[in-house]
Amino acid sequence: MSREARTILITGAGSGIGRDAAFALARRGHRVIAATLTQAQADALQGECSAQGVAMQTLKMDITLPEDRAQILDLPLDVLLNNAGVGESGSLAEVGMQRVRAAFEVNLFATLELTQLALRGMIARRRGTVLFVSSIAGRIPMPFLMPYSMTKFALSAAGAGLRAELDQLRCNVHVALIEPGAIHTGFNQAMTERKYAWMDASSYFHAQAAQMRARERRVFALLEARDTRAIVAQIVRACEARRPKLRYVAPWAQGLMVRLARMLGV
Numbered sequence: 001m002s003r004e005a006r007t008i009l010i011t012g013a014g015s016g017i018g019r020d021a022a023f024a025l026a027r028r029g030h031r032v033i034a035a036t037l038t039q040a041q042a043d044a045l046q047g048e049c050s051a052q053g054v055a056m057q058t059l060k061m062d063i064t065l066p067e068d069r070a071q072i073l074d075l076p077l078d079v080l081l082n083n084a085g086v087g088e089s090g091s092l093a094e095v096g097m098q099r100v101r102a103a104f105e106v107n108l109f110a111t112l113e114l115t116q117l118a119l120r121g122m123i124a125r126r127r128g129t130v131l132f133v134s135s136i137a138g139r140i141p142m143p144f145l146m147p148y149s150m151t152k153f154a155l156s157a158a159g160a161g162l163r164a165e166l167d168q169l170r171c172n173v174h175v176a177l178i179e180p181g182a183i184h185t186g187f188n189q190a191m192t193e194r195k196y197a198w199m200d201a202s203s204y205f206h207a208q209a210a211q212m213r214a215r216e217r218r219v220f221a222l223l224e225a226r227d228t229r230a231i232v233a234q235i236v237r238a239c240e241a242r243r244p245k246l247r248y249v250a251p252w253a254q255g256l257m258v259r260l261a262r263m264l265g266v
Contacts, residue, residue: 003240009033009077011063011114012084014041016185017133020228021081021235026056028236033075035061037084063110072117076125079239080118081178082111083133087191088147093204095195100147107151112158119173123166128173131238132159136181136254144212148191163246176244180231181254184224192216225251 008025012018013034026032026049034056036042042058049056061068063084072080088095088103115130122128137145138152156177163175182188192213199209225231230250238244 003028005029005031006078006239007031007033007076008079008081008239009035009072009075009118010081010083011035011061011111012037012133013058014038014045016187017180017183017228017231017235018081018083019045021083021232022056023052023054024232024236025239026054028240030239031057033057033059035059035063035084037062063114064105066113069110069114069117072114073120076121077118077128079129079131080115081131081133081235081239082115083178084111085133085151086148087187088194089145089192090147090195090199091144091205092146095147096198100150103147103151104154107148108154108158111155115162122173123169123171126172129239129241129244130159130162130173130175131178131235131244132156132175133178133180134159136179136249138179144195145191160246174241174244176238176241177247178231178235178238179247179249181249181251182220182224183228183231183251184220184226185228188220188224223254 008030010018010022010032013022014036019034022032022034034045036045036058037060039060042060046058049058059071061071063069084106086103086106088099090099111132118128118130122130132155134156135152137149138156142149159175159177166173166175196209196213199206203209205212234248234250238248
């Protein structure tokens with residue numbers, strides 16, 4: 001194989017983009033360590049690997065738990081793909097702050113804590129790549145998705161800033177952002193539905209809830225890519241690059257729409 005085989009840890013690999021990226025990278029000859037939230041997910045993924053004849057290591061890693069994060073210290077990683085994340089929705093006028101804090105805990109704070117542990121080995125070995133799975137939602141405000149969108153704004157800023165800091169160290173450790181658009185994995189639907197569990201008659205938007213729900217379903221039906229192939233291809237490029245670029249976006253048309261919206265001040 002002409003490409004260099006790399007040791008790649010992927011968090012949140014139990015489903016969706018993380019799972020599909022794990023299989024794609026393993027099939028390209030990389031040593032993939034697929035970390036999942038629960039042991040049951042890890043066991044199910046290992047069974048799927050065995051059934052498909054794919055070599056992959058799985059482990060249970062809840063990134064919010066220090067003892068789980070510590071597992072990374074024993075792994076000589078070439079690439080850390082920070083994919084684990086949670087969704088939260090609702091108006092900032094009324095969403096409970098405990099929900100917002102919980103989203104930040106997973107999507108930003110625990111992710112950065114895990115990254116700091118991975119960087120110890122990468123900086124000492126003077127090689128490595130850290131990838132943050134952010135979102136197009138982290139580049140343009142999205143009403144009723146801001147509890148999630150804010151975490152991705154923060155993660156994108158953190159990734160860009162960390163990239164500049166490590167460049168100054170000249171330690172050959174690189175940072176890049178993976179920015180998926182709307183992709184049909186079920187994540188978006190679960191995230192938007194979460195707010196309806198607590199938007200009772202006291203909600204400012206209770207009278208509009210049915211229309212909001214219908215509109216969300218129409219938007220996803222129109223915009224969501226049907227599969228993860230485009231974003232997985234971008235992840236593969238970032239993992240294998242000698243020096244990855246700052247941003248990898250897919251589907252490209254959604255990325256273009258966001259760029260145009262930002263230029264127009266939307």
